[in-house]
Amino acid sequence: MATAVPKPTISASEWEARQQLAACYRVFDHLGWSELIYNHITLRVPEEENAFLINPFGLLYSEVTASNLVKIDIDGHVLDGSPYPVNRAGFTQHSIFHRHLPDAHCIIHTHTTAGMAVSATQEGLTATNFYAAAFIDRIAYHDFEGVTIRPEEGERLIAHLGARRIMMLRNHGTLVMAKSLPQAFLTQWMLQRACEIQVATGAAGTPVEIPPDVIAVHQRDLSGVQLPAGPGVPDFEAMVRRIDRIDPGWRG
Known part of the structure; x- marks a missing residue:
């Protein structure tokens, strides 16, 4: 049973x-x-430079609540007396980016089927659909080195990421980081859609590449179709309303 802090x-x-x-x-x-x-x-916990919230290791996502999230420091030490452990493999990777990138307030790592499938291809994400066009030349790639529990891999992760904030972990999955959780959510949603459509397109026939000049215009104009609340804010709020209708228990 989930335990509350x-x-x-x-x-x-x-x-x-x-x-x-x-x-x-x-x-x-x-x-x-x-x-x-x-x-x-x-x-990242607001107003605390080196404190972070992470899911309790052992719980399903459907069991996570505001109370049972675990508060940890940059080295993964529990700060709030939580009875739950933290997945070492998960936070080793996240701590590297939180430590070195001041703007990485929220980091998302997933193993979705579509994301892992695209990460396992030689081409990676290709310019063949509406969503993918937003990410061309904005994704970093890092070769698979096994489960991420060795801190020395961090130097290579940071080097491969460079100035980008989205990464394909080859043969593994995806990483998205952003200045806010809503922005990270929307980026993840768009990346997931891009990967899903790419996988479906490959099964449907020969993909049509979007020309570089069109990609440039597309990326330039994307901000013009966003609501003024901030990147991802209305999108995330809409999904929270849906979740509240299903089960508002996460609030406690």
């Missing part, structure tokens, strides 16, 4: 972050992006 020990800003992250886990579960008890979405 006592609310009195949590500040208002941390509680808001906990609710946002718990909602995100439930959204991922609803969309079929969970992987049993594995994979992670991490979020």
Whole structure:
């Protein structure tokens, strides 16, 4: 049974972050992006430079709540007295980016079927659909080195990422990082759609490549079709409303 962390020990800003992250886990579960008890979405705790929230290792995404998220430091040490462990393989990878990238407030790692399939191809993501066009020349690639529990891999991960904030872990899955959770969510949603459509296109026939000049125009104009609330905010809020109608228990 999921165990809650006592609310009195949590500040208002941390509680808001906990609710946002718990909602995100439930959204991922609803969309079929969970992987049993594995994979992670991490979020920096507001007003605390080296404190992060992560899912309790052993719980399904559908069991994550605001209270049972685990608060850890940059080295993965539990800060809130949580009875749950943290998946070492998961946070080793996330801590590298949180440590070195001040703008990586939210990091998402998934093993979706479409994401893993595209990551396992020589071509990676190709310019063959509406969503993929947004990511051309904006994705980094890192070759598979086995399960991520060795800190020395971090130097190569950072080097391969460079100035980008989206990474295909070859033969493994995808990584998305952003300045906010809603922005990371929308990026993940678009990347997932791009991968799904690419896989379907390959089964349907010969893919048609989008010309580079069209891609440039597409990327330039994308911001013009967004609502002013901020990147991903209305999209994420819409999904939270859907999750609330299914089970609002994540809020507690």
